[in-house]
Amino acid sequence: MHRITVIGGGFAGLTAAITAAEVGAEVTVHEAHHTLGGRARTAEGPYRTNEGPHALYNGGPHWTWLKQRDLIGPLAPLPPLEAARLRLRHHGVLRRTPPFPMLKLLRRTARQAPVDADFLTWATGVAGEEGARAAANYSAVALFHHDPGSLSAAFVQERLRRATKLPPEAHYPRGGWATLIDRMAARAWNLGVRIETLSRVDTLPTDTPVVVATSLDAARRLLQDSSLTWPSGRTALVDLAVRTRRGDAFAVSDLDTPGWLERFTAQDHGLAPAGEQLIQGQIPLAPGESKADGTARAEQLLDLGFPGWRERVTWRRESVAGGRTGAVDPPGTSWRDRPAVNRGDGVYLAGDQVAAPGVLSEVSFNSALTAVSLALGRRELDLKHA
Numbered sequence: 001m002h003r004i005t006v007i008g009g010g011f012a013g014l015t016a017a018i019t020a021a022e023v024g025a026e027v028t029v030h031e032a033h034h035t036l037g038g039r040a041r042t043a044e045g046p047y048r049t050n051e052g053p054h055a056l057y058n059g060g061p062h063w064t065w066l067k068q069r070d071l072i073g074p075l076a077p078l079p080p081l082e083a084a085r086l087r088l089r090h091h092g093v094l095r096r097t098p099p100f101p102m103l104k105l106l107r108r109t110a111r112q113a114p115v116d117a118d119f120l121t122w123a124t125g126v127a128g129e130e131g132a133r134a135a136a137n138y139s140a141v142a143l144f145h146h147d148p149g150s151l152s153a154a155f156v157q158e159r160l161r162r163a164t165k166l167p168p169e170a171h172y173p174r175g176g177w178a179t180l181i182d183r184m185a186a187r188a189w190n191l192g193v194r195i196e197t198l199s200r201v202d203t204l205p206t207d208t209p210v211v212v213a214t215s216l217d218a219a220r221r222l223l224q225d226s227s228l229t230w231p232s233g234r235t236a237l238v239d240l241a242v243r244t245r246r247g248d249a250f251a252v253s254d255l256d257t258p259g260w261l262e263r264f265t266a267q268d269h270g271l272a273p274a275g276e277q278l279i280q281g282q283i284p285l286a287p288g289e290s291k292a293d294g295t296a297r298a299e300q301l302l303d304l305g306f307p308g309w310r311e312r313v314t315w316r317r318e319s320v321a322g323g324r325t326g327a328v329d330p331p332g333t334s335w336r337d338r339p340a341v342n343r344g345d346g347v348y349l350a351g352d353q354v355a356a357p358g359v360l361s362e363v364s365f366n367s368a369l370t371a372v373s374l375a376l377g378r379r380e381l382d383l384k385h386a
């Protein structure tokens with residue numbers, strides 16, 4: 001029987017563990033924290049915030065895999081009346097529809113954007129500068145980067161398409177991603193995976209192949225390999241609860257500068273106590289910008305989309321997520337240029353900043369499948385890369 005060690009019990013680690021156990025391997029997972037999930041944990045208590053993922057995109061490879069195993073569980077559908085409350089800030093005011101030039105970039109027939117050019121230059125040629133800037137800023141919902149227009153045009157176009165598809169790709173596990181993680185952990189357990197929490201690994205084991213399913217920063221320290229770097233975003237996270245008021249926006253996307261606020265109780269009432277709404281926002285920060293700068297921009301969006309919010313606040317929290325929102329690809333690079341999954345000597349990387357395709361957590365998922373297939377020498381694992 002093959003044995004395999006997985007370091008990290010987040011979405012990547014659990015995907016790797018289940019995949020390996022399903023083909024008969026004896027798997028041990030080490031997770032440093034006392035609970036599983038990593039960035040996909042949902043806070044306990046009255047305000048069930050997610051640090052990381054909120055949306056599960058049904059166009060991704062993980063969707064089919066999770067569905068086949070009955071792991072998705074109940075979803076919280078967005079009522080159409082709430083969906084109609086998506087607002088876009090453009091030239092300082094809220095509007096319901098995208099500016100016309102931006103639509104040119106959303107057409108299904110739009111040309112495939114090149115890898116080598118930056119998005120703003122390429123998109124300006126298609127839709128003019130105003131449309132290009134608005135589209136770049138909208139894509140920040142899935143990019144968490146302060147200047148999406150400066151990234152590879154192909155990279156940004158893929159995220160823009162996925163984030164604007166109709167019907168929307170974004171789905172929301174009821175109760176937050178912790179419920180999805182719980183189901184994955186139960187499946188791993190039933191397959192005989194040994195899961196050790198509060199088990200931080202400081203030295204790589206040498207008696208089994210190892211899948212290092214941590215953030216790239218943690219992998220760099222563990223492998224003592226300074227080449228393990230790749231750009232990611234830095235974003236201010238503003239979470240707050242407000243007393244319910246009819247007519248609040250569902251979400252506000254900032255087309256003037258990157259930023260996104262979403263009222264997650266619009267689709268899932270259980271995330272906050274009765275009579276309150278949970279809003280989570282992310283405002284990407286440029287180098288040199290502080291959490292306070294991001295918070296100030298979030299407050300401008302709140303003023304527009306949630307009138308009277310200051311008098312209605314019941315709970316509030318702010319933080320900065322640096323390098324925790326997945327890989328971004330500069331012009332001239334694609335996912336193939338990121339740190340390779342196979343590190344040699346039986347060590348494999350899985351995570352959202354390594355060489356695998358997909359949007360956000362899909363990179364963790366795809367790299368976990370690749371890592372296990374290489375670790376076990378199994379070609380027959382389903383490794384369909386988009």
Ligand SMILES: Cc1cc2nc3c(=O)[nH]c(=O)nc-3n(C[C@H](O)[C@H](O)[C@H](O)COP(=O)(O)OP(=O)(O)OC[C@H]3O[C@@H](n4cnc5c(N)ncnc54)[C@H](O)[C@@H]3O)c2cc1C
Pocket residue numbers: 007008009010011012013030031032033036037038039040051052053054055056057199200201202213214215218222237282321324325326350351352359360361362364
């Ligand atoms: C604000 C924000 C919003 C996001 N929104 C979305 C979204 O809407 N949709 C989406 O798909 N994705 C989203 N993401 C991305 C998503 O959260 C990540 O891609 C995904 O959760 C990463 O999973 P992972 O398992 O690769 O890494 P992690 O979740 O970081 O898991 C790594 C685990 O390894 C453990 N660990 C680290 N070092 C060690 C060690 N030495 N020994 C043992 N254990 C160790 C950690 O404790 C952690 O549990 C978002 C992220 C952020 C921050």
